[in-house]
Amino acid sequence: MTEQPTASNPDRTTLATITYLHGAGPATDTSAPAAAPALGGTSDTTDKAAVVESARRILEGTVTKTAGDPSKPEDPDFDVFDDSPLIPAWARSGKGWAMYSGVFYRARVRGYRRWVRRQRTDRGHVAQFRRGRRRVQDWVRGFEGVQLQAIAHQAHIAAAEARSAARTARYTPSLMQNKKLAAQQQADRTQTVAMQAIGEHKRLKATRRRAYGLRLGVAYGPPAAAIAAGYAQAGWLGATAGSLVTFSGGAFAGRHQITEETDWSADWRSLGDGDAMTAPMLDECFRAAKVIGGDESLAIIQMPMLDVRGAWSTIVDLPPGIPAKKAMRGHAELASAFGVEEAQLSISKNKSKGARAGRLELYVSKDLPFTGDVAPGPLLALEGAANFWGRIQIGPDVRGLAISISVVERSGLVGGEPGAGKSASGNTILLAAALDPRVILWLADGKGGGDLEPFEGLCECYEGAADPEAFDEMLDAAILDMKNRYALLKKLGKRKVTEDLSNKHPELRQKLLWVDELMLYTTDEEFGKKITKKLRNLVSRGRAAGIITFCATQKPGSDVVDTSLRDLLSIRWALRCTTPEASDTILGKGAAASGYSAKTIEPEMRGAGLLWAEGSNPVLVRADYYSDDEVTLLLERAYDLRAKAGTLPAGPRSLADQLRETGEDEGQVLAVLVDVFGAYDQAAKADDESAAVDWLPGTVLVDALQAAGLAISPEKLARLVVREADEKRKRAWEDSTSALNGYPLTSVLRAVETKYGLTA
Structure with missing residues (x-):
């Protein structure tokens, strides 16, 4: 049975369930209660009357309570919260009180703005x-x-x-x-x-x-x-x-006598004025942005919620026939309707289970995102080496969630206007690669400004002079290495490089080719087209061979990066751009029209960009920031890791060392000649810094060769080092009374280049 409890609120209709215990009698009646009717009922009129009387007493509240188990509450309250809402624990914390204070402050600001608007009316x-x-x-x-x-x-x-x-x-x-x-x-x-x-x-x-x-x-x-x-x-x-x-x-x-209904609270509701996000507000904002019609409304899948950061989030379904991209194209209009900056509004397609084409996830930040203090980068807390084969943490998104990507068998393009933070953003990938002692670093700095110079000591190949010719030679060496890798893979019967395979064969270790300011190389009149062609070859074929290529430039338009190359770069990171067209050159044609434009990134949001890596939609991410001192600290750690692993680059080799590595007798002879010229030149500079030795007598060279254990006659030396007619002219030498026959340094270097293709 149910009982209508007595309360001070006559409108309350909550029913409390009670149990009637046979044997309980009215509080004012001490007579023995009537016997309970038998199970299954009876036709006795007296028993029916007893049951009706018992029910009447229960409804009147005159039944006494029966003593029960003292360990159990006599009156369990099935509604312990009464009419109070459920308040999460964080709302009572410091962040919760800060949120309440922020709501109060925004409400007061909104009230003041409303008062100002009121002054222009006849009620001012x-x-x-x-x-x-x-x-x-x-x-x-x-x-x-x-x-x-x-x-x-x-x-x-x-x-x-x-x-x-x-x-x-x-x-x-x-x-x-x-x-x-x-x-x-x-x-x-x-x-x-x-x-x-x-x-x-x-x-x-x-x-x-x-x-x-x-x-x-x-x-x-x-x-x-x-x-x-x-x-x-x-x-x-x-x-x-x-x-x-x-x-x-x-x-x-002079207060106005209100003769008509006027509700100042019914004016436009906006999140920027501190109003709460509600279903009616969402409908009004989407109608104002012309996303839905005047007689249409949204279907709320997840009710609007406020998080600890003061941001609102919700998931909605658009009316039938309206795709999500229509709302994403109206990003600016929706931000205006919500009363916030474009960068504060994040619109994305919901990819959870049961998602559909018209389902959207909205996230509206309280303040402009990515303008506060930057948290320390995660690499600083890394105790050991990094794993470049795993996922690399890039930075937080607008919700504060860490975003990570995998660069295995991938290539990337980073672009944005000057000062957008390309160098700092690139450090998140470069430092992760440096802290993995297995990764081979090949870096080219087209800017020539020294941003990559701290990494030079860890690089097997480094081009920091912004020299297109030197970069072209670097690409030749990278393509040769790619061919050698594929030859080894074919010999091993493998299709592509894996982590286990690279650990067993050091020749197949991951190689990161990072090109900063690609524009300087690809727009060069002499080497631009060659560089583009070689890069395209390396990007398209090098992925399976363990070669990862990343390019960074200001505006990767077709005049800077050929579309055939740009389309091969699978990871796109668009930092702040000045125009939607510039953003599209990075993310791809049509991205801005679909609601993904790096132009909406404010100048205060340094290091923030739209990252298009593995998902179907770009994500606004702010790269983890590492100061110059932190970069130096991490690179020192990387140097120690590589020194212990034995993967530090050998550094530049001298011409004489390269000749000795040939293993040929003539190479040994030429190596000694190069060393002799170097020794005499160094001795001359000790007395006069401007002095230079570019010619030595044949007798001096033959004596040096014999002292090095190489038996060679003057005739054989003349056949090895071919001189031109004017180079055979005799010259005076130190204290000799007559001119001597000798060899100029240019003839020795010419012989080295002709026979082995090596240059000083």
Whole structure:
């Protein structure tokens, strides 16, 4: 059964479930209760009456409680929260109170803005003061003026009639005694009436003057006294306070009488004014942005929620027939409707289970994202080596969630306007690669500004002079290495490089080719097309061989990066751009029209960009920031890791060392010749820094070769180092009395380049 509990609220209809225990009797009745009816019921009228009586007593609340188990509550409360809402624990924490304070502050700001908007209407305080002043002035004048004007009019008429009657009586002949007497009597009567009217006019005029003065004092005396007293007490500040009090009184006197329904709270609701996100607000905003029609509404899949950061999030379904991309194209219009900046509004397709083409996920930040303090990068807390084969953490998204990507068998493009943070963003990938001692670094700095210079000591190949010719040679070496890798893979019977395979065969270790400011290389008149072609070859074929290529530039348009190359770069990171077209050159054609434009990124959001890596939609991410000191610290750690692993690059080798590595006798001879020239040149510079040795006698060279254990005759040396006609000219040498036959350094270097293709 159910019971309607008694409460102070008569409208409450909550029913509390109770259990009737047989044997319980009314509180005021001490007689033995009637026996309970048998199971299955009975046809006995007395038993039915007992059941009805028992039910009546229960409904009246006269049943006594039965003693039960003391370990259990006698009156369990099935609604312990009553009418109070469920408040999460974080709302009572410091962040929760900060959120409440923020809501209160935004509500006060919104109230002030509403007050300002109100001032332009007839309910504004200035309009009320003007209306109050007119009302007070009308009251001061009063109604005596109307009566005074009426009696004055009557007095004028009576006086005119009296003058006319007196004139008639005066000029009536005495011979006409009867008419003259009648005229005199008429003049007397009109004169009496005129005198009475004039007297009444004077009396009313005096009465009006007294009433006017009294009301004038009542109306204007207190304001004048307040202003004068304020001035006497506090000078002009007090007079100003008195004037404000007078203004308040006048506005109160002129308050508008509301004859129609006016609801100031029913004006436009916006998140920027501190209003809560609700279903009606969402409908109004989407209608204002022309995403849905005036008679359409959204289907709320996840009710709007406020998180600890003061941001609102929700998941909605658009009306049938409206795709999600229509709402994403109206990103700017929706942000305006919500009353926030474009960068504060994040619109993305929901990819959870059961997602559909018209389902959207909205996230509206409280403040402009990515403008606060930057948290320390995760690589600083890394105790050991990084794993470049795994996922690389890039940075947080607008929700504060860490975004990571995998670069295995991938290539990337980073672009944005100058100052957008390309170098700092690239450090997240470069430092992760540096901290993995297995990764081979090949870096090219087209800027020539030294951003990549701290990594030079860890690189097997480094081009920092912004020299297109040197970069072209670097690409030749990278392509040769790619061919060698594929040859080894074919020999091993493998299709592509894996982590286990690279650990077993050091020749197949991951190689990162990072090109900064690609524009300088690809726009060079002599090497630009060659570089583009070689890069395209390396990007398209090098992925399976373990070669990862990343390019960074300001605007990767078709004039900077050929589309055939740009389309092969699978990871796109668009930092702040000046135009939607520039953003599309990075993310791909049509991205801005679909609602993904790096132009919406504000200048204050340094390091933030739209990252298009593995998902179907770009994600706004702010790269983890590492200061110069932190970069130095991490690179020192990377150097130690590579030194322990034995993967530090050997550094640049001298020409003599390269000749010795050939293993040929002629290479050994040429190596000794190069060393001899170097030794004499160094000795000469010890005495004179500007001195240079570019020629040595043949006898000196032969003696040095024999001292190195190489038996070679002058004739054999002449056949190995071929001289031109003018180079065979004899020269004087130190203390010799005659000129000697010798070899210039240029002939030795020419022989090295001709035979082995090596240059100094």
